[in-house]
Amino acid sequence: MNSPAREAILQRLRRGTPGGARPAPENPVRRFDWSPEERLRRFIAALTAVRGEVILVGDDWPACLFSRLQAKGATNLRYAADTALGAELVRAWPDRGAIALIPHDQPIEACRTQLFTATDASLTGCLGGIAETGTLVLWPSIQEPRLMSLVPPIHAVVLEADRIRSTFHEFLVEEDWAGRGLPTNALLISGPSKSADIEQTLAYGVHGPKELLVLIRAGRGAADPHLNPPRDPTAALAGALA
Amino acid sequence: MPHSARVYFFGTCLIDLIFPQAGLAAMRLLRREGLEVIFPQGQTCCGQPAYNSGYDAAARAVARQQLATFPEDYPILVPSASCAGMMKVQYPKLFAGTADEERALHLAARVHELTDYLARVLDWRRPDLGPPLKVVLHHSCSARREMGVSGAAADLLARLANLEVVEPDHTHECCGFGGTFAVKQPEISAAMAADKAAAILATGARVLVGQDCGCLLNLGGTLAYGLTAKGLTASPRTPDPQAPVVKHIAELLWERTHAP
Amino acid sequence: MPPEFSVRVGQALDNERLRRNIRRTMDGLVAKRRQAFPDTHELTVLRRRGKLIRGQALANLPDLLLELEANCERNGIQVHWAETAAEGNALVLDLLRRQGARRVIKGKSMVSEEMGLNHYLEAQGIQAVETDLGEFILQLAGERPSHIIAPAIHKDRGEIAALFAAHFPEYPHTEDIEGLTAIARRIMREHFGQAVAGLSGVNFAIAESGTLCLVENEGNGRLCTTAPDIHIAVCGIEKVIARLDQLPPLLTLLTRSATGQPITTYVNLISGPRREGERDGPREVHLVLLDNGRSRIHRDQQLRATLRCIRCGACMNHCPVYSRLGGHAYGTVYPGPIGSVLEPQLQGLDRQGELAEASSLCGACGEVCPVRIPLPGLLRRLRAEGVGDGPDAGVPGQGSRRKVLHRLIWSLWRQAHAHPPLYWLMTRLATRLRRLLPIGLGPWARTRTPPVIAPRSLHELARAEGFAHE
Structure with missing residues (x-):
């Protein structure tokens, strides 16, 4: 938008920048020779350090999610109806009476109150994970809009283990975000919502989810039989990835 | 070299x-x-x-x-x-x-x-002729940051066998001298000096040693005067009889290695 | 008229509770940052890169702003330019009025503090609701942030509990931090469910993709930028970076320097309003680019380094002056070393020049700055500009701190130290009359035993001991 302010600001700035454009400085991606197991181990360690919960799952992940949500006292779960993940969920959901499944298939205007006041948990997929920081990469879509990962008190995410990369930098460069073009609202999520604004003491669930539950799908039919975050992730991984 | x-x-x-x-x-x-x-x-x-x-x-x-x-x-x-x-x-x-x-x-x-x-x-090394002594080492900010030489003072003191060398709590923090800062912002400077002096006193060392006389002037003057209420951990104007003697590191090195 | 700086300093130093609260927090943040950078080589590499990336952005600033504008508009983000805080406020007001908003929910934004936006909107009948927990607490208390990252750290849980009890008597009194947080969550949820308009700052604006990056831990920023119908982002013109792949190094520098976190809970990359078919997100996104003095700072090659700042707050966490005073004593939006460099340039040396003196030049700030802003050097430069001895880059109030008495003193000092015979005479007099001299009088001696001049100068002792003098 042209405006007098714009022209005046640019003119002043041009006086301070004679000469040609300065090229971008060297910015190579720092590479780590982490194996897939090492990336998974680091991802779990970093995410659990910020109070994310991790379950290693297989194709029976809906049952795993169900029992975990039941233990947390959730009575409903909002999911993206028109996604493959949603279809898997519905197919294998053990008991709709105990935890109701709410399809999220309307504009926010039609479900705002329900989302804000009557949803216990939500399920989304994600684009991948970042080992270094225990981060989930979400590219919300038409089917899986952004508020799903933000408003309900429990946010559950299914992550494919082979989609964990070492660093954000690597993720963004290898998958050519700049070239592909970004979605409306790309997100990095590392743990549940928290604040340290009072005495620098961490408190969780300030505005966003109080709990972040990450189901890592390690491979076909290799569910974690105990449904618990592994005490020693490496040992559990050996089995999970076998 | x-x-x-x-x-x-x-x-x-x-x-x-x-x-x-x-x-x-x-x-x-x-x-x-x-x-x-x-x-x-x-x-x-x-x-x-x-x-x-x-x-x-x-x-x-x-x-x-x-x-x-x-x-x-x-x-x-x-x-x-x-x-x-x-x-x-x-x-x-x-x-x-x-x-x-x-x-x-x-x-x-x-x-x-x-x-x-x-x-x-010079790789200076001399036998320590002095009696056992606990000293507290104050690094100046210039030594630590601008010149990046603060390791040298600690090295030299470590070469004296009879010295026990300690550093005060918050050792990285400025003593509050800052040249004209101490005159232009006397209250802030005094608060910083009082905290540093309290940390030095808490070490129980008998000698305060440093490589910058600005800091030593500030800390020596504060220790001799007694700490003021502006120092968070100090009580008002109580000169401590146990307050350490202030010495430039060159004096200490010379004293302890020089046979009179 | 707020009290003088020296008065505020005295009040802060006398407030033991304040000093305890601040010191505790600063010590904690310093320790967390140290733990977050265990690899000093990596830190060195990152800081150099951060400096170069921000330096490149500033060197190409006008072109990058145009690129940002073009890409934002391609994405559907409407871009507005404001030369002054007043212009910025008027732009925001106009956008809110067009939306019919009576209330705007706000994510944490220091630029909006700089604009005085909340007060301006209140006066126009629009309620601005701070949603960041710390900012929310301060809004209840009617105070300004005392730290750019941890705005309410000057208050302890007891003070906050009392504040909540006074404002929300319907909730049970608690001093439990989880409990206080839960109360804030419940109150805020009502706002988020209903809000028509949201406002946020911007941590980085990425030119090549037309993306606004916001980092936060609470989720309030995401709510403010996602739940309402309209999202307005206010952003200093210096916040732009050229490329998306420059974001990761800056992000990691920012969060690790600020709070010692490897990453914040949320990194929010906004590249447009709700697109066709999408089920949530604001229908309009507006970016207000604020100059407010930045383009003037940009003109001077040395002072320009000020604009590299990514607002991590590490300089204040490590500053021995800030950690004793807290932010309010500075009397400015941006406190601490970066505030003492930025505010005199924004507001003028005549108004804020004394802040450049509020440093012992210990160098702790420059040592930790993630983009290697030479803060001590800039403080010194501003002192020179204040007394009219600098290169004069058009800093407002240049020369306004020149005082006749000071000039006289420095002129005498110069004569004595630039001419050895005069110096010898003076030092001889001083050593011989040492008991009579009023040395160390004045503020120095209010808290220190004054020094005593030696009976013989080193010049004399060196001669007496036979050291050569060529």
Whole structure:
């Protein structure tokens, strides 16, 4: 938008920048020779350090999610109806009476109150994970809009283990975000919502989810039989990835 | 690094008038290592007080006098990281684009902080002749940051067998001197000095040693006066009989290695 | 008229509770940052890169702003330019009025503090609701942030509990931090469910993709930028970076320097309003680019380094002055070393020049700055500009701190130290009359035993001991 302010600001700035454009400085991606197991181990360690919960799952992940949500006292779960993940969920959901499944298939205007006041948990997929920081990469879509990962008190995410990369930098460069073009609202999520604004003491669930539950799908039919975050992730991984 | 036989000594204005014994001890230490120590009588002050106050023209005029006083290609040893930093780091900036730029660079390249020169270049080692003693070491901010030589003072003290060396709590923090800062913002400065003095007292050491007389002037004056209420951990005006004696590191090194 | 700086300093130093709260927090943040950078080589590499990336952005600033504008508009983000805080406020007001908003929910934004936006909107009948927990607490208390990252750290849980009890008597009194947080969550949820308009700052604006990056831990920023119908982002013009792949190094520098976190809970990359078919997100996104003095700072090659700042707050966490005073004593939006460099340039040396003196130049700030802003050097430069001895880059109030008495003193000092014979005479007099001299009088001696001049100067002792003097 042209405006007098714009022209005046640019003119002043041009006086301070004679000469040609300065090229971008060297910015190579720092590479780590982490194996897939090492990336998974680091991802779990970093995410659990910020109070994310991790379950290693297989194709029976809906049952795993169900029992975990039941233990947390959730009575409903909002999911993206028109996604493959949603279809898997519905197919294998053990008991709709105990935890109701709410399809999220309307504009926010039609479900705002329900989302804000009557949803216990939500399920989304994600684009991948970042080992270094225990981060989930979400590219919300038409089917899986952004508020799903933000408003309900429990946010559950299914992550494919082979989609964990070492660093954000690597993720963004290898998958050519700049070239592909970004979605409306790309997100990095590392743990549940928290604040340290009072005495620098961490408190969780300030505005966003109080709990972040990450189901890592390690491979076909290799569910974690105990449904618990592994005490020693490496040992559990050996089995999970076998 | 091979060391040259002749060195200049820049005594600093503070040592000249308030702590000359520290300068003398430093020169004796150097002479004992076989160096010919030259103390040009034309030296005055590095110019830092004016420079840090923003009076660049006055600082330049005084700094120019030092450029003229140390013309030969000898190392210039300075028993203060703050003044050394002024000459080594700031002179090239102060004279950038002036006719004296080259002279400033020539001087800057030869400036060494005393403890750094002793520890690294001369590899100074002498038997400790003194009795067992606990000392608290205060690093100046200039030594730690601007000059990056604060390891040298600790190294030198570690070479004295009978010393127990400790550092105060919050050792990385400034003592509150800051030259004219102590006069322009006296309350903040006093609060910083009181906290540092309290941390020093808490070590129970009998001697406070440092490589910068500005800090020592500030801390010695504060310890002798007694801590004020502005120091968070201190009670008002209670001079502590256990307060450590304040010494420049050169004095301590000389005292403990010199047989009278 | 707020009290003088020296008065505020005295009040802060006398407030033991304040000093305890601040010190505790600063010590904690310093320790967390140290733990977050265990690899000093990596830190060195990152800081150099951060400096170069921000330096490149500033060197190409006008072109990058145009690129940002073009890409934002391609994405559907409407871009507005404001030369002053007043212009920025008027732009925001106009956008809110067009939307019919009576209330705007706000994520944490220091630029909006700089604009005085909340007060301006209140006066126009629009309620601005701070949703960041710390900012929410301060809004209840009617105070300004005392730290750019942790705005309410000057208050302890007891003070906050009392504040909540006074404002929300319907909730049970608690001093439990989880409990206080839960109360804030419940109150805020009502706002988020209903809000028409949201406002946020911007941490980085990425030119090549037209993306606004916001980092936060609470989720309130995401709510403010996602739940309402309209999202307005206010952003200093210096916040732009050229490329998307420059974001990761800056992000990691920012969060690790600020709070020692490897990453914040949320990194929010906004590249447009709700697109066709999408089920949530604001229908309009507006970016207000604020100059407010930045383009003037940009003109001077040395002072320009000020604009590299990524607002991590590490300089204040490590500053011995800030950690004793807290932010309020500075009397400015941006406190601490970066505030003491930025505010005199924004507001003028005549108004805020004394802040440049509020530093012992210990160098702790420059040592930790993730983009290597030479803060001590800039403070010194501003002192020189204040007394009219600098290169004069058009800093407002240049020369306004020149005082006749000070000039006289420095002139005498210069004479004495630029002319050795005069110096010898003075030092001889001083050593001989040492008991009579009023040395160390004044503020120095209010808290220190004054030093005593030695009976013989080092010049004399060196001669007496036979040291050569060429």
